[in-house]
Amino acid sequence: MSEFLSPKDLPAALAARAAHPDYIPVAGGTDYMVASKDRLPPPGIINLFGLGALTGVTDLDGGGVRIGACTTYATLLGDARIANTFPLLRDACREVGASQIQARGTLGGNIATSSPVGDSLPPLLALDAVICVASSAGERRVAYEDFLVGYRKIDLAADELIVAIELPAPHVGAMQHWRKVGTRRAQSISKVMMAAVAHLDDGRIADIRIALGAVADRTVRARATEDALRGSAPSEEAAKRAREALRGEITPIDDLRSTAEYRLGVAENLVRRFVLSL
Amino acid sequence: MNIEVTINGESRSIETEGHRRLLDVLREELGLVGTKEGCGEGECGACTVLMDGEPVNSCLVPVGQIQGTQLTTIEGMAGSDGLHIIQDTLVRYGGAQCGICTPGVALCAKWAVEKEPGASKERLRELLAGNICRCTGYQAIVDAVVAAQNSSESSHE
């Protein structure tokens, strides 16, 4: 008999997680339930969807936001703070699956699955997200880049849950840019994604953060590319240097959906286009 | 587990295992076979039902999650007095051909028109993109939803 637990609050959820490390925490179910028709039942499910403490967007001091892990894409798409302050995240949410997936899929769920093609992940990386993780012992905060430890692997212990994602306020005047290149225009799996944030100072790129999806075993920051651009005026020449740096730091693969050559070429083109748009 | 839920306006009490797919419980336990399975992985949208008014793929919802919600399946879309306007325009404009995607399309379109009454054709296409149809080329469905949209607008005037 497979148990289905719907804890009433966060302490209950954490207690259930500690008591049943083999149970599957499920938020919207849009990853977990795929192709589950004739699958053997799981030992148990800890249902987190709709849990108040894990849902919704709240303001942080200094202009950032805290997003409950079980907040759906649909909720984020309807949130004015996200639209105004983090259009990058809003644009990415809009391209996750389609309406049905957006109604159930959650930001925390995407982080937990940690697929290299997770659509909301590059924006979180480019926006310097901090992941808030809790267990019955307390809460800890981890920079998202450190939270990603391998192919579909995250820094989460068997008694922990992802509870929130914090996004610091972006630099005033920073440009945010999102581009998903998928197999088709909607309801698609990504082939290349780029989330980029940059601001200029006196005509030069003062800071730039570029996160790429579907080009490595996990979502990655293109740090060498960023370094090649920092301090430069946005020009074809700077873009050329950025492309070279990018070629040196990512090694995408061939799979059923696309080719390594395509992923690399498109990532280079997207970086160039972003640089020229600054 | 015991699940209390309202389906098509009727309170139901269901005894089942929470990990099962909502789709299977609707079809096998409740006989609501108007909800169709096309892929079993949330790609085609044929199994769409409305859960608290929002479209969801019932193949991806563990049935334990419907506890306390309001569900609408295709069987509950039309009132007792005939077809819902979207059902009516789908028939008249040729938006239903083989019909297997139609229940999901109709429910998602109902949601889309209510959520964004003035949505452009392009926006409607985006809102409906989780429902795959292989028969129509989508044009007749878009035309039907626009017609329903216009007729709802005029009825509000």
Next chain:
Amino acid sequence: MGHASNSSEEAKAKGSVGKGLARVDGAAKVRGTARYVDDLKFPGMHHGLTKRSEVPHGILRGIHKREGFDWSQVVVVTAEDIPGRNTILLIEEDQPALVAIGAHVRHVDEAIALIAAPTRALAREAHGFLDLEIEEIPAVFDCEEALSAEVNVYGDDNILKTYLIEKGDADIEEKLASCDHVVEGLYRTQAQEQMYIEPQGMIASWGEDGVCHIIGSMQCPFYIQKAMRALLALDDDNLVVEQAVTGGGFGGKEEYPSMIAGHAALLARKAGVPVKLIYERDEDIAATTKRHPSVVRHRLGFDADGTIRAIDVDVIFDGGAYLTLTQVVLSRGVLHAAGPYKCENTRVRGRAVATNTPPHGAFRGFGAPQTTFAYERQTQKAAALLGMSPFEFREHNMLRDGDRTATSQLLEGSVGSEDVLRAVKEVAEANPLPKDDPATSIRHGRGVAFYFHGAGFTGSGEARLAGRATVALAEDGHFEVRSSSTDIGQGVQTMFTQIAATGLGVEPDAVRVPTPATDRVPDSGPTVASRTCMVVGRVVGQASVALKNRIESWASENGFGDMPLRQAATAMAKVEGEISETVQYAPPPGIVWDDETYTGSAYPCYGWAACVIDVRVDTDTYEVAIDRCVHAVDVGKAINPVVVKGQIEGGTLQSLGWALWEDVIYKNGKVANDRMTNCIVPTFSDAPEMHTIIVEEPFANGPYGAKGVGEIPMDGPCAAAAGAVEHALSTLVSSEGFDALPVSPEAIQRAMRLDS
């Protein structure tokens, strides 16, 4: 009184031929009350599952039930349980229903054993405990490699079928050499999945009277009937095949359902209970038939003034591991390969080759899209070479009334070639392409295609089939149209309702068109080949008129002359018993076809079509978006314009999908992308707004002038889309970059890289 008769007249007018009567099956479908095979339950029903080969080529040495599972809970069927001949009979007997021990396995996912259990989960568990022992032997997956016959799949040479069409006295090489220009191209197209949204499925049950009843998702009940007679050793009295409401077919439910029906029947026979066999999506994608991959070499010789002088085409289709319908698909492919153009000297050679991949089969267009893609790419290149507009080159060479086709068929009437091309040209010229802004990554392009499609069976096929349909007065007072034509979404029930209502002169709700069952309907032939409206619709119309005439003369002889037809019919039925008229199809006179030389009237008539596709190519991501889609199709007469428009638009998107996105990826003979997440078809957001123009050049022998429409919209948009991408990137890439489908972003990138 006046009011009543007016509303009846209004109802008649609304339902008459040429009007957009709302689909008769529409309300049930939008309410979700239409019952598809997976919606049906029978008492005691078990669930079936198929055990399949995981190797592409080998010899079956054993089927082993592993210990650790209680086998008494399930029924296992192998080839030994087959009461009749172990074959899925269609054209030849080369394909087994289940591979027997000691026999060859010829493709991955070939059926070897069957399991039935009270629940799906238990069947799935048993499946995991059933082991296959197969001695693997070398396999061949590429149809050109298979021609060397180093690995033997079929016969001595792996050739499933060859055809040769020759027209003109001159040697084709000499004739080509004498042309001012010769454009030569090599074209490749990929397999395509039909992706009907309802997966395949059947339920079989055996009555105590020994009658086997099969119900399911299908296009051709009598194909299944024929296959079951052989497999189950039954005669027609002990066999009923019934269609359930069917969720799309597109050719994919033409021949493969016989396999599933056979499997369900074998399981039900052994289990002694009804068995439901529904394919999961991955199984459906992996195991069932797809469009034949093709390699087409095309040489087009023409003079400086643009006149086509010589055409030489070499067509190779990959048939997969068994013949199934491949020879018929290849026939249609070669018959369309020279295109709708005048040419005195033509040679078309066709070969279908066997490989160790799951058999390819029927898919809307049936061989014509592959060869249409090739000849319309050639036409595009020829026009560009001469600096002629794509419209002008086609107008100059197109077949018109009174011309002769590649098989020397004289075209007499119902030739809408000029009209369709003019219609799309007018829209195109009124809507010029936007100018490219070099500062952005977007490039615009326009492609044109012009094509034709033979309606009905090839040559003497319709005469051999002799399809029949019946119109009868049913017991409840409705007129019933009985035919084996299946409504698979294309609107047969609505169209027949209108044809019968018009023929009988009654309102449409006086007519009913039930889903067919082989014990209740005559054999009207299969629901394929754009023949249902033109051929079966014609006999439905004739039967309706004959029935009306009979009722009217009875009524006037018996003093009921003023009585409305339905009442008169009811009165007549009380006296005469069931009244019905059955008409058998008689092909139009003058159809002469020589199957040996492939000359003569290949088809009773042709549909004609042209389309214009405008695209936007993003040179950063190589993605293609379709901005405009204008499609004009000559359908003879639109019995129901809404239904016809639906056929055109649905076919158009399948063609555009095939051109730009859809692909089936095989790895070691197995479909690697067997899920809807990676075997993609277009969504609402990928599809363009469609501008559809119905052209009507009536066909004298079709019902009210109608001819075929089901397949033609699939043939040409693919070539127009490839041409549009070529046009958009014409300054960046040479045209060979777009000679293979799909023109995917990866392919565009490769082409741009090779040319830079």
